[in-house]
Amino acid sequence: MKTDFLMRSLMFVPAHNERLMNSAVKSNADVLLLDIEDSVLPKENKQVARDMIFKYVTNGIFKNRIIFPRVNDRESGELLKDVHQLTIDGIAGFMYPKSQKGEDVYFFGKLLETIEHEKNIPIGTFKIIPLIETAGAVMNIQEICMACPNRVIAVAFGCEDFVTDLGGQHDKEGKSLFTARNMIAMGARATGVVPIDTVHINVHDLEDLERNLIISKKLGYEGMMILNPKELALCHKYYSPSEEQVEWAEEILELAVEAQKEGKGVAIKGNKFIGPPMVKMAKDILAKNELIRMKNISF
Incomplete structure (x- = not known):
């Protein structure tokens, strides 16, 4: 589905960390991925993260920002709490992790639909960005993109979990990721969904980031997930028209x-x-x- 969201940079922010949340307010990232999943541990901090997001959004601190919390997966026991508390005005949608196949995304879309109906929110308000993190998910990319036509606006590649699932190894040239990056970009474009590239793990190596951005742009990616604000300038340079x-x-x-x-x-x-x-x-x-x-x- 076509989206009017600008998505050159999607920056992860551990939502239980007040210092990083305050820093995110000042950043010029296009999308803020307020994390409730992997970066939020121990488990008790997940409710802290939910409360922090709710407070910042409802108080207008993130006014005019595109907010996509990354929720927990369907097996975590946390997903319902995540979306029930955060289906509020000011949240554009959710990044959905561990999207293995189309039915996972369809399930999440139906969960959102149920909550929208319960809260008298127009159906389809909250969008979805599935996170592609396994070899199976890469193989099912088109099915995932088409699972919720009115909600899935982008898909993002999670390289760390993918390499682990693959049993592969990172290499300087990115050969272990190239095929998956290519398949995700093509699958997304084939279904009218925006492809978002994987994070650049070596956040202090801006020369390597630039090399990856050149490849990413050539592969057809629209933006990249990032871990550090210092990456924003280069991301915006390469994903913006000259x-x-x-x-x-x-x-x-x-x-x-x-x-x-x-x-x-x-x-x-x-x-x-x-x-x-x-x-x-x-x-x-x-x-x-x-x-x-x-x-x-x-x-």
Whole structure:
């Protein structure tokens, strides 16, 4: 499903940690993934995290921010408490971990639907970003993307759990992740869902982050999950249209409009035909540029 959310950077924030929550308020991450899952231990801190998110959101501290808490999985015994407390105004949706197959996401979508109905919230209000963390999930990527057509707006790759499940090893060149990254991006794009790339584990190695961002962009990813605010500048640079791209897109659309007015099927630029794929690309570039402009105004 098409989304109007800007998702160049999705930053994890352990939601039980007040210092990090306050820091997140000041960051310019596009999406804040307020974590109730892996980074929140011991188990008693999960209720602290829920309460902290509820307080920050209802008090307007995260006003105009895109908030997606990462909830606990369906086997944890915590999921119902997560979503029942946090299906509130100011929460855009939830990152759903350990999404193995389509029925996992369908189950979560139905749980949200039940709670929306109970709270008199319009059905479909809360969106879902499934987290792809196993070899099975990679193989089931299209099924996962299509499980809740009105809710699943993006899928994200969780590399650490994937490598463990695969029985593989991390390598400097990223060869162990390349096939999965490629399959997730293609599966997402094939179903109209936004692909979000895995975190960059070596948060202090910005040179390696840049290398991965170049690969990520070439593979078709729209954004990346991040662990540290120092990664934001590079993420935004690579997932934002350049000035040259914006100028190119504007010119393409102008030429396409002129050709249409003149009754021509196609326009020509530099001896190249401007067909529907180029027009679509130009529209996508300008739409993303407008989302960035609107965010800069409101931030």
